[in-house]
Amino acid sequence: MPGLGTSFGRGGATTFLQDLSNADCILIEGSNMAEAHPVGFQWVMEAKRRGATVIHVDPRFTRTSAVADLHVPIRAGSDIAFLGGLVNQVLSNDLDFREYVVAYTNAANIIEDDFRDTEDLDGLFSGFDPETGQYDPDSWSYVPDSRRDVEDEERRDQAYSGGSSHGESHQAARSESHGSGGAPVKWKGRRDETLQDPSCVFQILKRHFARYTPEVVQEVCGIEPDQLRRVAEALTSNSGRERTSAFCYAVGWTQHSVGAQMIRTASILQLLLGNIGRPGGGIMALRGHASIQGSTDIPTLFNILPGYLPMPNAKQHQSLDEWVRDDEGKAGFWGNIRSYAVSLLKSYWGDAATPDNDFCFDYLPRITGDHSTYSTVLAMIEGRCKGYFLVGENPAVGSSNGKMQRLGMAALDWLVVRDLQMIESATFWKDGPEIETGELVTEEIGTEVFFLPAATHVEKAGSFTQTQRMLQWRDKAVEPPGDCRSDLQFYYELGTRIRQKLAGSTDEMDRPLLDLAWDYPLDDGGDPDPEAVLREINGTGPDGEVLSAYTQLKPDGSTSCGCWIYCGVYADDVNQARRRKPHWEQDQVAAEWGWVWPANRRILYNRASAAPDGTPWSERKRYVWWDAEADDGKGRWTGADVPDFVPDRAPDFVPEEGAQGPDAIGGQDPFIMQTDGKAWLFAPLGLADGPMPTHYEPAESPVRNPLYGQQNNPTRKRMEVPQNPLNPSWSDVFPYVFTTYRLTEHHTAGGMSRTLPYLAELQPEPFCEVSPRLAAERGLENGGWATIVTGRTAIEARVLVTRRLRSLRLGDRFVEQVGLPYHWGPNGITTGDSANDLVNLTLDPNVYIQDKVGTCDIRPGRRPRGSALTEYVAEYRRRAAMDVQREET
Amino acid sequence: MGSLWGRLDDVQGDAGYGSPSEHPPRMGFFTDTSVCIGCKACEVACKEWNSVPEDGYLLTGMSYDNTQELGASTWRHVAFVEKPLDVPAVDLGMPAMGAPDTEGVTWLMSSDVCKHCTHAACLDVCPTGALFRTEFGTVVVQPDVCNGCGYCVPACPYGVIDLRKDDGRAFKCTLCYDRLKEGQTPACAQACPTESIQFGELTELRERAARRVEELHDRGVDVARLYGADPDDGVGGDGAFFLLLDEPEVYGLPPDPIVTTRDLGSMWRHVGAAAATLVGLGVASFLGRRR
Amino acid sequence: MVPEPEFESYYGRPILKQPTWKTPDVPLYLFLGGLAGCSALLAEGAAATGRPDLERVARLTAAGGAAAGTVALVHDLGRPERFLNMLRVFKPTSPLSVGSFILAPFSALSGAAAATEVTGRFPRLGRLAGVGAAAFGPPLATYTAALLANTAIPAWHEAHRELPFVFGGSGAQAAGGLAMLLVPCDQAAPARRMALAGAAVEVVAAETILKKGLVAEPYRIGRPGRLMKVARNATTVASAITVLAGRRSRLLSAVAGATYVGASLATRFGIFEAGLESARDPKYVVVPQRERMRARAAH
């Protein structure tokens, strides 16, 4: 989550769900929280009971809107314009929390002279290379604070053997690594705390957002100026010393070609309002799958290693030194990266990892470019990827451009599917939509599919890391039936068998496998003990004793740790994630339920809940503060939570010249994972698509970008292949916006809900939601059928005509939006067409996430069957002239 | 035979459980629909706990309600009401664009359940004794006694109980009698994430509900009103009562239900009179001329 | 468009549950109960006044009606094999329970009386049984009104005062009518009188119901309305024939008798179906209850 990572230093929710009840105002945008996070939503309802104002900004009026005080309908994909409008309201009316902004953000930093804004370049920042479609962020840098900054940097540089120091951090491959540690800037930089310098971040920001006026917001988003003002009023009157506002978002923001920047805009707004690090404030990133936070912490991603350590790059990182040099020694805890990296290598290769062999650094694979899921699909289609493991994923239904997914899998040599159910991704070769249309013929598909039944979460023990970075342990409730096995056992067994096969090999290539520390205690069923795995992740010291905090990790190989941010989860040799003391037996922070990374802190950056001098901003919002009396007058941070700060660092502490790592954190630098200790209103580094958010239209849009000549995100990752035709923007053939989402009653690609009678009966068929006006325009009837068409394919769904979808007025026209839940596919108790077959593939350049929205046509009646369907869609493509190459910016 | 109508402060006592000290307090539900988010967790939890079968796969077109109503295989039912909210139309001075679509919408959700009436018609009309009053004051069917006569079905003024087609017997919410006996909260209330379903002692719940209505009124939510909370109403008050944000019938609830047994005395009297009339009529038929 | 909820209902859906009672089982049972109950009266009168043909027909009708009615009733149960659970308890609050305790002895007594009638054995005991059946007869004919009325179905419940008379009158009409059909004119005078008087009672009571405004609407419109109308016309025709020619023409008397029986059947089906209709449309629940609330508020 680079949006949060580059802003604050860690890519996780800054707060926890229970704390939402302390908010005075909650803005939910980009999430349908009541429907997709009903249990967490209880805390929003609690806040409401206590008098908080709840606002929901969503294209649709949902179950969240139903209980909100205000629902603001918005055109899908236009959130930056709306949030930018709010930023503008705050800045142009001096409604920011100035003391907070000056002290805790980089508002005062001076930016290089050659920086050019989108205002100057019609939608581009300086540094754009049209050839590669990438930015060089040099011109976005901080101006050094005199010679001292430069000398420090030179000194650090000389510690390494050669080459220019700052690498290519702007590249996407680094973005994910801001999950725990901001992008490493060269120096803290020169500051003008009066915020008057025209080159300071504050002034740049003010100019940048000046054009996001209420009128522009209306034209882009379809939001009436009055509604914008009401939201601005609610937020500003509920922020400051005495009050706080919280934001909640989920994939309504992340799934866009500008997703990371939507989150950035929210971060900027929350910083200007002084709401980060404080109770009832923050940004609650609502994560999806039960352990999706866990699967970025201990990643299932190609470009990072556990704890957000960047995956070594084949060109840049030939040695351990080169790997850590960008970050090592920088201010803040990220500066200790070498300890984390070496401890990780020790946990992988144990005794084989020694200082002499760079702790087996060379055993790590290197990346050469983008190997994200969608690139891999392309590689399958092109025959470059021959085998595939699908473990707990159903891309035939759940991934964008479903056809491309299935075509990819049909081109493999082998496919392993481990799942609880016989999902569409395991049966596409006999009953997928392409079989019906004749695009694929079962007999001609060469893929050998292995289906392995998996044990469910109740049939195995383990931990989930949920949305608020909390690890919670599950015990096994029942034995898995039949041949079902846990994924842990499967991988352990797979590794063991491969190692057996390779045993005795002298080939260097096999050393990484043979040298692995692959020993876990097994239970009677041959299942590795999951607690032993958690203990390994937590980390151990020289004598095998369990560590209790990542501050104990060493760069010399004396410690081992599978994921440095999880260090402490097994402190005192106790499974801290298994703690279940009920909240009514503790205070509201409930620190003894589960375990939260880092160091069991519930609100991150909570040093900012106190004023620069260390006293609480207000009595009402006290949380963590400096107790000068503590420890015999030496002083100490104290309060309701674990202070997210060096515990004994006084508010007036100024780091020594040349200080490194945690020693370089000043007493008023709450953002301890940032190399400058400040939160970033302006990101001089770390994002692929610019230092400040800018509104661009989604890859498919019915309107021209009213703000700039630049229609789309210039750095968006395109998938220009025949299987992924893009609807031309502002085309009459595809005049409507569609967006996809979930229903409470179903789960994602449906394998876990369409197969269950009690859930299937509650939402038994795919449907689309349309406004009364659109229904009249196209002759759609409530309860009847509709066919929804894009350049990829057409699907059918039942129609709900509802006032909950509003026709939006953009300037002198209406824009209609079609809502489409995406849970269905051909298998299970209730079946139907998949919305994802409609969705195009255009990716955010930071995290390679797909777009949630697109353009479409909608017609009454069911879709054509068989080959008539391909004909039908081809006709649409002809009419939209999609086969002709178009010039779009 | 207990009392058939009117206020009744000790239902269990009336049903033969002795004085209030000899039985547990009356337990019930306060369902506060103002905080319901329509997640249907209550529906699912009820089915899971009680092994109630699925009730058909039908997309109804009635907003997000595909369950339609309470019944033998649906003991909790969440209603979804979409209503236009009349916002004064703003004249945007763009006559060519058609009627401005400035109407907002409200979406009311409410989780319905058996009311566990103080005077429960279903129970009173049941000829087999399959329906009985528990020590908690709730109304429960014993499936092993029910012969499927169906009398309880039209007797219920709320349209709650029904016969299960393939089974023939009557089923409805048991207020999780098995859980209550273990001192546990009913499954639906346990699952409800927003405390829309509040379980507890009825007297306490009634007080809580009154406070909640007051609180909402103070905040300007004038439409909030209680339903089924009044022990002097037509069924002597519901064991499961509600806070609604609109008229009851909007949610499919009768506005002023009265237990049918209020008129039972009159019914029997009229039956008696009619029977007597028949006797008279019979005798008279044989009087007079032989032809 | 998601149908806009009308002011008074949830998507126009019923508030009450449709009775699960099956047609023709239940309306037939209502009819047979009335027929049998009143026939038992007729049989005892015939025995007392020495009309053997009438006695024989009435006894057999009483027994046959009770037996057929019991079959219809048991057939209607969701779990017929558990019929006897009905006799586990006696509940005055449950007309069905009360009715079971009327139907059971009535069936036994009328059956015994009919058996002695047919076999000619134990005539005294048969008479005794017949007297017993006659005692249970009128309640059997009228309790079914309470059975329907003691529900939340507006068309039934709001007619709880009149229904017993409708059912009693209708039963007398049927019993008298059937006897007119099967018994020679010279012995059928009491049957004619019973039918005529029953018809009069039924018509007066039914007319009172029909005047009840919205709750009685289901009795006036649709299929139940048509059935009620047929019943009314048939009753009128049968009564006219009875008065004008019942004594003289065996054929016309038989025609009148059959018409009475048909009218009684139509009445039971009409009333039963009107109840179903009044459960189906929420307006029959909401509007009267709203009026009631308004009236209460006005006090």
Ligand SMILES: Nc1nc2c(c(=O)[nH]1)N[C@H]1C(S)=C(S)[C@@H](COP(=O)(O)OP(=O)(O)OC[C@H]3O[C@@H](n4cnc5c(=O)[nH]c(N)nc54)[C@H](O)[C@@H]3O)O[C@H]1N2
């Ligand atoms: N019941 C249930 N719960 C779930 C899941 C499930 O499948 N079922 N999935 C889990 C997972 S994996 C995830 S990631 C989370 C996702 O949680 P959410 O993000 O909350 O869920 P979504 O329904 O995908 O999208 C949220 C809302 O975004 C809106 N939206 C669409 N486009 C835009 C846009 O451009 N701007 C704005 N502002 N809003 C937009 C949609 O209308 C929708 O209401 O939910 C998790 N929880």
Ligand SMILES: Nc1nc2c(c(=O)[nH]1)N[C@H]1C(S)=C(S)[C@@H](COP(=O)(O)OP(=O)(O)OC[C@H]3O[C@@H](n4cnc5c(=O)[nH]c(N)nc54)[C@H](O)[C@@H]3O)O[C@H]1N2
């Ligand atoms: N159009 C559109 N597309 C979307 C989204 C959207 O909003 N709009 N949302 C996206 C998001 S946020 C997500 S997360 C994805 C989800 O998409 P997927 O992850 O592809 O879909 P799921 O159905 O969640 O697949 C998870 C599978 O894991 C199986 N499973 C569960 N537990 C286990 C286990 O312990 N072991 C194993 N081996 N298998 C297990 C389940 O049976 C299920 O089939 O969809 C994405 N796709």
Ligand code: SF4
């Ligand atoms: S499914 Fe699990 S994670 Fe999602 S809301 Fe329910 S309890 Fe929470």
Ligand code: SF4
């Ligand atoms: S609501 Fe109906 S089923 Fe429930 S107790 Fe009352 S009468 Fe019986």
Ligand code: SF4
């Ligand atoms: S159906 Fe069962 S529970 Fe209902 S009244 Fe008849 S016996 Fe009682």
Ligand code: SF4
């Ligand atoms: S109380 Fe129990 S039986 Fe009744 S609705 Fe709730 S879960 Fe179902």
Ligand code: SF4
């Ligand atoms: S569980 Fe609670 S919030 Fe969810 S639908 Fe039921 S009553 Fe409403």
Ligand SMILES: [Mo]
């Ligand atoms: Mo997700």
